[in-house]
Amino acid sequence: MAKAERTKYLIIGNSAGGIGAAEAIRQVDEVGTMTIVSDEPYPAYSRPLISEYLAEKRPLERMLFRPSDFYEKHNIQAILGRKAEQLNSDEHTIKLDDGRKIIWERLLLATGGVPIVPGIEGIGLKGVFTFTKLDDAKAIDEFLNQHQARKVRGVVIGGGLIGVSVTEALRKREIDITIVEMRERLLNTILDEETSALEAETLRRGGVEIITGHTVAKVSSYLDGEASGVTLDDGRSLPCEMVIVAIGVRPRTEFVSDTKIKVNRGIMVDRYMATSSPDVYACGDVAEAYDFVYGENRLTPIWPNAYIGGRVAGFNMAAIPTEYRGGTAMNSLKYFGLDVVSAGMVMPPDASYEVIRAKYGQACKKVILKDGLIMGMVFSGDIEKSGIVYNLMKDRVKVGAFQQALVAEDFGLVSLPEEIWRPHLEIPSAIADTSVISMEQAEEVIAGE
Numbered sequence: 001m002a003k004a005e006r007t008k009y010l011i012i013g014n015s016a017g018g019i020g021a022a023e024a025i026r027q028v029d030e031v032g033t034m035t036i037v038s039d040e041p042y043p044a045y046s047r048p049l050i051s052e053y054l055a056e057k058r059p060l061e062r063m064l065f066r067p068s069d070f071y072e073k074h075n076i077q078a079i080l081g082r083k084a085e086q087l088n089s090d091e092h093t094i095k096l097d098d099g100r101k102i103i104w105e106r107l108l109l110a111t112g113g114v115p116i117v118p119g120i121e122g123i124g125l126k127g128v129f130t131f132t133k134l135d136d137a138k139a140i141d142e143f144l145n146q147h148q149a150r151k152v153r154g155v156v157i158g159g160g161l162i163g164v165s166v167t168e169a170l171r172k173r174e175i176d177i178t179i180v181e182m183r184e185r186l187l188n189t190i191l192d193e194e195t196s197a198l199e200a201e202t203l204r205r206g207g208v209e210i211i212t213g214h215t216v217a218k219v220s221s222y223l224d225g226e227a228s229g230v231t232l233d234d235g236r237s238l239p240c241e242m243v244i245v246a247i248g249v250r251p252r253t254e255f256v257s258d259t260k261i262k263v264n265r266g267i268m269v270d271r272y273m274a275t276s277s278p279d280v281y282a283c284g285d286v287a288e289a290y291d292f293v294y295g296e297n298r299l300t301p302i303w304p305n306a307y308i309g310g311r312v313a314g315f316n317m318a319a320i321p322t323e324y325r326g327g328t329a330m331n332s333l334k335y336f337g338l339d340v341v342s343a344g345m346v347m348p349p350d351a352s353y354e355v356i357r358a359k360y361g362q363a364c365k366k367v368i369l370k371d372g373l374i375m376g377m378v379f380s381g382d383i384e385k386s387g388i389v390y391n392l393m394k395d396r397v398k399v400g401a402f403q404q405a406l407v408a409e410d411f412g413l414v415s416l417p418e419e420i421w422r423p424h425l426e427i428p429s430a431i432a433d434t435s436v437i438s439m440e441q442a443e444e445v446i447a448g449e
């Protein structure tokens with residue numbers, strides 16, 4: 001049997017969360033041995049860009065999240081194309097799918113999510129794909145290249161972020177697409193009704209057919225196990241050669257299922273990104289971390305939260321106690337040219353919330369408030385100053401006294417009371433001597449050393 005390898009820091013997942021942690025660790029510990037394992041064979045790339053890869057605009061070299069010498073430069077052993085299979089959190093070991101055993105001191109689980117695939121008839125046919133990783137984009141690309149001679153028609157199951165991303169990429173390749181969305185509207189978890197309708201109109205103008213309130217009950221085939229159409233839950237048939245399943249992603253927690261690590265919808269972590277098991281941390285799409293809008297832990301599967309959560313985990317793994325301030329759902333979209341920014345709650349859950357809204361030509365600004373705090377926002381058309389509103393929401397600033405200014409056409413930093421905008425222009429003050437510091441403070445300490 002091969003001898004076990006030892007590493008101080010073991011990171012499973014080579015994406016936003018994993019790289020965030022690796023960079024934070026190397027900021028404070030240049031020598032501790034570090035290993036990153038990923039079952040994807042590529043250096044870290046930007047996952048949101050797989051749609052650009054598919055649209056034939058961006059090769060892998062231009063999708064890389066860090067330069068290809070990142071691992072060597074930071075003295076990191078990267079084990080790519082290998083799956084971590086067995087975790088023993090008591091013994092501090094994991095086994096890879098090639099039989100290798102790794103003994104670790106601190107472990108980070110940054111394993112992301114897996115696409116949800118419904119168990120419907122025909123789902124295993126040729127021409128049916130998911131769309132969450134580069135290999136998915138490559139497989140679809142290869143399929144399209146093979147079928148160049150005849151016109152491919154596609155059905156995208158699911159009108160969420162991933163479904164709309166793949167739709168835009170495929171329209172750029174002149175594929176006819178029908179989106180089938182089970183709910184009544186597109187992008188329903190990240191947009192309010194009005195902006196959802198605007199997105200749908202924009203997509204239709206871009207040549208996309210949209211069917212809402214229905215789902216696909218079956219994928220059918222006429223020959224050789226190849227998809228030739230779908231049947232909807234109302235019996236309607238849509239002929240197509242390609243089906244993309246984009247109904248959602250769930251945290252990839254299978255790796256911890258036989259351990260004592262607590263899992264709710266995702267792996268449960270505290271404000272230090274520590275799991276219920278000593279020396280084991282988690283971040284990113286797999287983790288249920290603090291959401292500052294809801295004031296509780298939730299899944300917030302977006303890239304910046306994964307990266308920042310990873311950095312916090314990394315500092316803590318390297319023994320710099322650092323607290324995660326929290327993240328929330330935040331999306332910046334530009335499908336078919338329409339600029340939209342949304343964050344936090346996009347629909348008021350009950351009458352105790354207040355909605356302020358203003359429309360200027362094609363642009364619309366909407367802010368959701370409760371007790372003077374911003375709980376959510378949706379800006380479309382004019383998104384230029386949305387970052388300021390987002391920061392006020394993140395910093396939990398009481399905005400009741402000037403809330404109407406937030407949706408004004410000429411809103412800017414100067415629209416805010418001086419005591420709010422001035423700190424943004426000042427150099428941060430010295431850091432108090434405390435054992436628990438925020439991530440921003442940790443970064444300042446490190447920069448100052």
Ligand SMILES: Cc1cc2nc3c(=O)[nH]c(=O)nc-3n(C[C@H](O)[C@H](O)[C@H](O)COP(=O)(O)OP(=O)(O)OC[C@H]3O[C@@H](n4cnc5c(N)ncnc54)[C@H](O)[C@@H]3O)c2cc1C
Binds near residue numbers: 013018131161162332
């Ligand atoms: C098409 C698409 C578009 C998106 N667009 C946006 C966007 O516009 N903005 C935004 O903020 N977010 C977007 N996202 C979401 C964003 O990509 C994720 O939030 C982010 O990638 C999460 O990072 P992560 O590090 O938690 O996990 P992931 O990026 O999912 O990476 C996890 C890695 O771990 C590997 N892994 C898992 N288990 C194991 C194991 N047992 N052994 C070895 N390796 C393993 C996986 O293969 C994967 O490589 C998009 C996602 C998709 C799919």
